[in-house]
Amino acid sequence: MVRRILRSPLSVVGIVLVLIILLTALFAPLIATHSPTEVDLLSKLEAPSAEHYFGTDEVGRDIFSRIVYGTRISLRIGLLVVLISFPIGTILGAVAGYIGGRVDQVIMRITDVFLSFPGIILAMSIAAALGPSIENVMLALAATWWPWYTRIVRSSVLSIKNSEFIEASRALGANPFRILFKEVIPNAIAPATIQASLDLGFVILSAAGLSFIGLGAQPPSPEWGAMLSNSREILRDAWWAATFPGVAILLTVLGFNLLGDGLNDLLDPKQR
Amino acid sequence: MRMDALKFVGKRLLLMIPILIGISILTFAISNTIPGDPARLILGPKATPEGLEALREDMGLNDPLYVQYGRYMGGIFQGDLGQSTYSQKPVSADLIRYSPATFELTLFAMVITVLIGIPLGIISASKKDKIADQITRIFALIGVAMPAFWLGLLLLLLFYLKLGVFPGSGRLDSGMSPPTYITGMYTVDALLTGNWPVFKAAVMHLVLPGITLAAITIGMITRMTRSSMLEVLKSDYIRTAHAKGAPENRVLYGHALRNGVMPVITLLGMAFGHALGGSVLVESVFSWPGLGRYAVNAITYLDFPAVMGVTLLIAILFILVNLIVDTLYFFIDPRLKHN
Helix, strand or coil, X not given: CHHHHHHCHHHHHHHHHHXXXXXXXXXXXXXXXXXXXXXXXXXXXXXXXXXXXXXXXXXXXXXXXXXXXXXXXHHHHHHHHHHHHHHHHHHHHHHHHHHCHHHHHHHHHHHHHHHCCCHHHHHHHHHHHHCCCHHHHHHHHHHHHHHHHHHHHHXXXXXXXXXXXXXXXXXXXXXXXXXXXXXXXXXXXXXXXXHHHHXXXXXXXXXXXXXXXXXXXXXXXXXXXXXXXXXXXXXXCCHHHHHHHHHHHHHHHHHHHHHHHHHHHHHCHHHC | CCHHHHHHHHHHHHHHHHHHHHHHHHHHHHHCCCCCCHHHHHHCCCCXXXXXXXXXXXXXXXXXXXXXXXXXXXXXXCCCCCECCCXXXXXXXXXXHHHHHHHHHHHHHHHHHHHHHHHHHHHHHHCCCCHHHHHHHHHHHHHHHCCHHHHHHHHHHHHHHHCXXXXXXXXXXXXXXXXXXXXXXXXXXXHHCCCHHHHHHHHHHHHHHHXXXXXXXXXXXXHHHHHXXXXXXCCHHHXXXXXXXXXXXXXXXXXXXXXXXXXXXXXXXXXXXXXXXXXXXXXXXXXXXXXXXXXXXXXXXXXXXXXXXXXXXXXXXXXXHHHHHHHHHHXXXXXXXXX
């Protein structure tokens, strides 16, 4: 299995990127060269140099160090949002697919309603209602993300619902909830898991977008979207402030996407 | 229009009703989650308890939820989306005022997307695993993973601040007055009235935000076109065409293209939704005076009715566009007519 992943160069790039991101988050205090929030007006708006790898912002904060610490914020957002929305979506999807009938109808109509908004718009209005903070952005993203898992899990449950091993448990008279949690969900969860690894990247991207319009992380937090938002004020004087945080977002999202694509090929070799 | 087509559209319209009701319940629910008391928000910290209570009664905040929902729905049907606390105008009037700018930008981005994304996907599929395919795939991957608002900043930096070839904000050069109002889309209106200087300025102003917004959807459409074309190129009838010695280009453009590109059309609705969502971010980068920037301003000023108005309008637009796309698909794909 490992060998099959390593055969695809893009998957390897994905794995390497994700590893770099994880290590950066883990060892942020060791990697950062400066404090991420310390103001140093004597060295404001300095171009990238050996002292400040990615330059400094309008109050002299070191952009490289801010990006390094920002990795922690973004990963936390990605992980928490997926950890909240994935179980909710999975259970609803499994119940809808396995029980069927009315229950299925109701659950699927609700997901349809959520999916009829462009994701970022729904998240924006929920986050705006809750008030600007990083926690509220996470809640808002989780509230918009679960229906995707519901759809995926439901369709994979439908495809295994009548297979022999499920029939067998039913014939043995196992409790339906037991069948659902011990047999149905574990056997139907793989495609949704792959989606979740792709989503880690997309959640981070969306959260950065919401922070960019002022809903998420608030200054002086070194969140990448908030840093980009702030860089607009100094665009003329400091190209570096507008450049590097975006590169960090791009590489993070790319890493999780490539990893997810690689896993996808692994599960379904026909797709290649 | 034939009967089966009417039936198809009619059925779609009926299916929309529960979704629209669901959307209204959801937006109503979101409006009701505002933490704290809207009355306190309006009156400020110095409000007296009596004043608050009076305003609450006046705003109907003491009524049961279903009564409030009924009033909300009644309002929507009369085009009443509440009063914007920032602009001091009815939200619906603001929406009408800011919509054309967003339509213009989104449509422009969709045109770029179709003109670039579909051909790239076809080239990529026909040269599978060759250099052209690899490059296209990497570009598409980056396009999907890149924050559009960041691309916007970089384009602004390069083409406006450094090179000065494109304007950086707004819809027209400063001091220029908009063309006679017909659709509200400046390029269209200028074209219809033959106002060339304004047309040129409007197009120039569209370029950077349009490319930025299209970047989100080009990657998506390119990937979809590629995989759909590959699927078709693997099918039996293409193998037959190859076997009987049809030239490569004829197989590609004569046999495969139609079936390969058709499924992509259904995705254009989805892409349009992405572009509408993305416009919130892109408009605020380019100070584009559309719905997105209106919503972001509203968020800054805690103008909640305005935020919900934009949300509702965009959700309805998204559904309508998908309906149009499905209908279009119905006419293009003969297989659907017989089912």
